[in-house]
Amino acid sequence: MTNALLRNARLIDPEAGTEGLGWLRIEGGRIAETGLGPRAGGMDCGGACLAPGIVDIGVKVGEPGERHKESFRTAGRAAAAGGVTTMVTRPDTATPIDTPEVLEFVTRRAGQDADVKVRPMAALTKGRAGREMTEIGFLMDAGAIAFSDGDAVCADARVLSRCMTYARSLGALIIGHPQDPVLSSGAAVTSGKFASLKGLPAVSPMAERMGLERDLALVEMTGVRYHADQITTAAALPALARAKAAGLDVTAGISIHHLTLNAFDVGDYRTFFKVKPPLRDEDDRMAMVEALRTGMIDILCSMHTPQDEESKRLPFEAAASGAVGLETLLPAALRLYHAEALSLPELFRAMALNPARRLGLEQGRLAVGAPADLVLFDPDVPYVLDRFTLRSKSKNTPFDGQRMQGQVLRTWVDGNLVHDRNAKTSA
Numbered sequence: 001m002t003n004a005l006l007r008n009a010r011l012i013d014p015e016a017g018t019e020g021l022g023w024l025r026i027e028g029g030r031i032a033e034t035g036l037g038p039r040a041g042g043m044d045c046g047g048a049c050l051a052p053g054i055v056d057i058g059v060k061v062g063e064p065g066e067r068h069k070e071s072f073r074t075a076g077r078a079a080a081a082g083g084v085t086t087m088v089t090r091p092d093t094a095t096p097i098d099t100p101e102v103l104e105f106v107t108r109r110a111g112q113d114a115d116v117k118v119r120p121m122a123a124l125t126k127g128r129a130g131r132e133m134t135e136i137g138f139l140m141d142a143g144a145i146a147f148s149d150g151d152a153v154c155a156d157a158r159v160l161s162r163c164m165t166y167a168r169s170l171g172a173l174i175i176g177h178p179q180d181p182v183l184s185s186g187a188a189v190t191s192g193k194f195a196s197l198k199g200l201p202a203v204s205p206m207a208e209r210m211g212l213e214r215d216l217a218l219v220e221m222t223g224v225r226y227h228a229d230q231i232t233t234a235a236a237l238p239a240l241a242r243a244k245a246a247g248l249d250v251t252a253g254i255s256i257h258h259l260t261l262n263a264f265d266v267g268d269y270r271t272f273f274k275v276k277p278p279l280r281d282e283d284d285r286m287a288m289v290e291a292l293r294t295g296m297i298d299i300l301c302s303m304h305t306p307q308d309e310e311s312k313r314l315p316f317e318a319a320a321s322g323a324v325g326l327e328t329l330l331p332a333a334l335r336l337y338h339a340e341a342l343s344l345p346e347l348f349r350a351m352a353l354n355p356a357r358r359l360g361l362e363q364g365r366l367a368v369g370a371p372a373d374l375v376l377f378d379p380d381v382p383y384v385l386d387r388f389t390l391r392s393k394s395k396n397t398p399f400d401g402q403r404m405q406g407q408v409l410r411t412w413v414d415g416n417l418v419h420d421r422n423a424k425t426s427a
Contacts, residue, residue: 002029002372002415005042009376012051013366014349024050026372029414034366045376048409051348052364053085053116053373054329055355057175057253058229059304060322061087062393063109064102065094070306070393075326076114078391080419082327083375083408084302085116086363088355091123092150098123098134100142107143115418116411117373119145119359124163124174130154133163136172145359148175148229151276153211155181157218164222173225173359178212178236179203179277188317189278190263198269201317205233205284208277212236216243219250227358228252231297232280234287241296251358253299254288256332257323261285261398271312271319272398275303289341292350299358300350302329306394324392328399334379334406344379372415381407 007023011034022036056079062069079087089106091097097106103122110118122144126132129152136147147167153176154160167174187203189195195202212228216239219226231240231252243250257275262282266273273279280288291297305322312319325332333351336342348364356364363373387400411419 003027004415005039006045006050006376007039007042008047009045009050010047011036011366012049012344012348014052014345014353015365015367017345017349019344021047024366026412026415029372029416031366031368031370031372033368048376048378049344050374050376051344052352052366053375053411053413054083054351055086055088055359055361055363056084056304056326056329057088057299057301057355058090059087059302059326060090060092060306062306063093064105068393069308072110072113072118074391074393075304076116078324078326080115080411081391081408083330083377083411084326085373085375085411085413086361087114087116087118088145088359089118089120090150091121091148092128092152096123096128097121098126098128100135100138103139103142103144116413119361121146121148121175123147124149125154125159128152130156130159133159133166136166137170140170140172146173146175146227148177151177151179153177153179153181157214161218161222164218164224168222168224171225173227175227175229176215178208178215178228178231180207180210183207183210184277187278188274189266190280192263192281194263203278205235205280208233209235209239213239216248216250219243219248220246223249225249230254230258230277230303231291232258232277232288233284237287237291237296244296251298251354253301254292254297255301255303256325256329257303257398259285259288259292259300260332260335265398266316269316271314271316272323272396272400274316274319274321275323276321289336293342293346298350298354300333300347301355302326306392307396308394312396322396324390324394324397326392327390328385328397330375330377330408331404331406332399337379338405372412374412375408376410377406377408379406381405383407
């Protein structure tokens with residue numbers, strides 16, 4: 001059913017930066033009308049928050065090659081349960097998404113199995129090896145929304161500059177991972193006294209700044225559209241600020257884990273806290289919260305990276321990096337709302353409006369005519385997270401056993417209800 005009236009809802013409008021009690025009418029899968037105040041008929045939302053569905057950049061799905069970690073079916077269900085209505089998927093699969101044929105396979109699987117919209121990225125270089133450019137034009141024709149080698153940083157500046165020059169000619173977006181590949185190789189934590197006490201291989205925060213400075217110099221040289229997938233250290237912010245002030249077409253993101261956790265969380269060697277880049281010091285975390293509030297950092301995402309039990313049940317140094325986040329992105333982000341660090345419109349600006357704008361999508365707004373991709377949630381429901389209740393195949397969340405506050409009640413994609421917390425089938 002793509003027609004509905006939702007009333008008595010707290011409308012979270014990231015475009016206007018406002019929130020207020022009102023109603024929203026869906027017609028033909030799009031938002032037909034909105035207003036403040038009471039309205040008769042339709043579904044009573046009970047004063048819960050109604051916001052644009054989350055557009056999550058950087059979701060890892062295990063197809064092709066690692067369906068045992070995550071499939072499009074399980075990722076889609078997890079996304080819907082987390083209020084994510086568009087997954088922008090990464091190309092760093094076991095078989096890299098570096099040809100139109102692989103991309104078409106992924107697109108077909110996503111269309112068949114996922115409950116939410118899926119927009120795939122493609123690899124920037126063949127095999128993500130940093131030596132030879134992929135067929136960017138053909139991949140764009142096949143539906144690639146952006147190009148990235150993920151955490152396989154292209155060390156050859158000449159190759160990267162060629163990729164950027166060609167991408168610029170086609171108007172393609174490149175998503176970089178700002179790290180110096182040599183300094184960050186093999187690192188498990190951020191350097192400092194704590195890392196030394198724990199005896200773990202560490203990387204200096206300067207590796208991020210060095211990687212970003214290199215990428216931004218090439219962006220200035222080529223004029224390409226560029227997004228830094230994660231900026232996690234205060235040391236990198238001045239370079240980002242200079243690039244934006246100079247008018248370069250640059251944006252930056254951060255994962256929810258780097259925004260709500262810090263380096264001390266790895267204290268008991270729990271490998272669920274091993275992510276890439278590693279968790280940072282509290283001063284850096286606070287600087288990132290402020291950078292997101294001011295708009296210096298544009299996008300907040302889950303960096304959903306499923307890993308199976310075998311790859312995590314290892315010594316910290318040897319364990320795989322990454323954490324699942326599709327279902328925990330919103331409740332974890334609500335920690336910042338409850339701490340009065342960010343308002344709900346500011347959070348949804350970073351999780352919905354800005355990523356949609358960066359990718360040229362219609363979503364992320366409550367405006368008339370926009371797709372009815374919506375999430376209804378109660379920001380105040382308290383609970384303790386049990387990882388085994390997550391819909392993802394892999395259960396590697398750092399929030400396991402932690403007290404959370406905020407729960408998704410319903411999710412709509414193009415006006416169709418894809419998740420209802422109270423329905424038996426959603427359990």
